[in-house]
Amino acid sequence: MVMTIQQWVNGKAVSELSLQDRGLSYGHGVFETLRIAGGKLLLWPEHLERLLAGCQRLSIPTQWLAEQLQQEMAALPSVEDGVLKIIVTAGEGGRGYRLPVQPSPTRILQLMPVPVYPDLPAEHGIEARWCQIRLACAPALAGIKHLNRLEQVLARAEWADEHIREGILCGQDGYLAEGTMSNLFLVYDGVLITPDLHDYGVAGIMRQHLMALAGSAGISVEVKKLQPKDLLGADEVFFCNSLIGIWPLRLLEQQVFIPGPVTRRLQALLTESYCAC
C-alpha cells in the first residue's frame, strides 16, 4: 500500500522539475496513469505502446525511452496496490516552440495511493451530467493522452456537487465524445458501442482492453459517431478508465439507467483478465 506520493525524475527521487521544461512551457508531453493491483502493473504493455505512439506524434524521441522507463520502474519500491503516473515530456530547450536539435525527454514517475470510493460506484453505478464545453475537433492531437488538458479542466469546473462523479462531453460537431476522465460505452440490443475518437478525445487503454475482451467473449463491438440522444436511448451506459475499471451510469440529470447484463459481464471479464495477466 502506498501511503503518500513518491516521485522520480529521470530515475532520481526528487519532487521538482526544471522551469525550462517544455512540459510546463507548452504541455509538450504525454502521460499514462496505471493501476498496480496484487503487486502487478496492469496493462503495462498497452500503456507503454500508447505512450511511445504519443511521443512519436509529438516529435519526442523514443529510441531509448522504453528501456529507460523499464529500468527506472524496476527500481521502484515494491507495491501491492497503488497508482503509477508516468509523464514523458520533450525535455528542456529549443528556441520558442521549435524543438532543440537533439531533444532529451524528461521521464517523471509518480507513485500514489489508490483513490478510495466508499460508495462502491463500480457496483452501484454513478450519477453523471452533461458538460457545456465541447471538445475542439483537433485530429492532429486526437487520441493522444497529452499534457494539454485545459478542456478537461474547464469541463470538470462546471460542477461542484460531490455526488456527481463524471461529466459527459460532446465534440464541437455535436457528437458524443467521452467523460472528463473516462471513456464512454453504450449498450444497444447486446451490442457494445463507443464513440469514434478521430477528431477529439483520449483513446483510453481501458477502452481498448474492454473492446478486445468483448470481442473475445462474442459481444459485438462498434466504434462510431453517436449523438447525445443515442445515449439517452441506450439499454446500458458505462464509463471506464485504467483506475476505476468500469463505472455503470445510474443517473444522468433526471434520467435513471440500470447497470445491465453486458456491463456486469464486462466487469467480470475485466477482473478475470487482471488475474490472467
Added chain:
Amino acid sequence: MVMTIQQWVNGKAVSELSLQDRGLSYGHGVFETLRIAGGKLLLWPEHLERLLAGCQRLSIPTQWLAEQLQQEMAALPSVEDGVLKIIVTAGEGGRGYRLPVQPSPTRILQLMPVPVYPDLPAEHGIEARWCQIRLACAPALAGIKHLNRLEQVLARAEWADEHIREGILCGQDGYLAEGTMSNLFLVYDGVLITPDLHDYGVAGIMRQHLMALAGSAGISVEVKKLQPKDLLGADEVFFCNSLIGIWPLRLLEQQVFIPGPVTRRLQALLTESYCAC
C-alpha cells in the same frame, strides 16, 4: 543587458517547480512575454490586464495576483534591455482535473536576454510559409495565452529551414488565424485588417496595441474572417508580437511581398509609442 536566464518562483530565486503543479499536469496556466527596453517594461498594464483576464477564464484566482506580481517584479534586478516571461499557473492540488477548493496560484518570472537577429528582419522583412496543421475551433480557450500550446509546437515542427522565420496558420474552418508565434495583419487599400480570433488564436498585446495606434493615426482597422487568398492579394502583410515588434512579410513560398507604407508607418508609430510610455 541580461546575459543568462534568471528565474523566480513566488518571489524566490529558484530554477525548479513542484511536480504536482497543475501547470505541468494540465497546462493549467497562462503566460506573458514582455520586452524590456531602455529600462522600461513595455506595455505592462496591457499584459497584466490580459494575464488577469486569462486567469479568470481558467478559474485561477486573481484577488492578490496583481499586487504579488508587482511586488516580485519590483524586486527584480534592474535591466536596460531584456525579455521577461511571466507564467501563472493554478498551483498544486485538486483531485484529478478538479481544482482544489482554495487554489494557490504559482507565479514564475523568467528574465532572459533579447534574441538577436543580425539579418534585421524588421527592416528587410521575412520569409514565411503555410503550416499544414489547422487550429482547432475552441471558443472557450480562444484568445487566451494559455499553456496548452501543442498546436504551435506541431506547427513549428513542420519546417527546419533557418531562413523561414514564421509559419502561417489557418483554423479548422479554413480561415486565416495567425503565425505560430505572432499575430497577422494585412493591408488592403490603406486599411489595416487582422483575422477574427473568436474561435482560435492568441489575442496578442502587440496586435491590440497596433490596432489602437492605427486608429489614433487615422488608419482604418478591421477585424474579420479572412481567407488565405485574401493574404495572397494583400498590398502589405506583416507579423507582430511583443518581442519582435513588426516583421513585414517579404516572401511567402513563391510569392514576393513588399514591405509597404502602412507597415513602415506603424513601425514608426510603434517606436514613438515606446518612447512615450
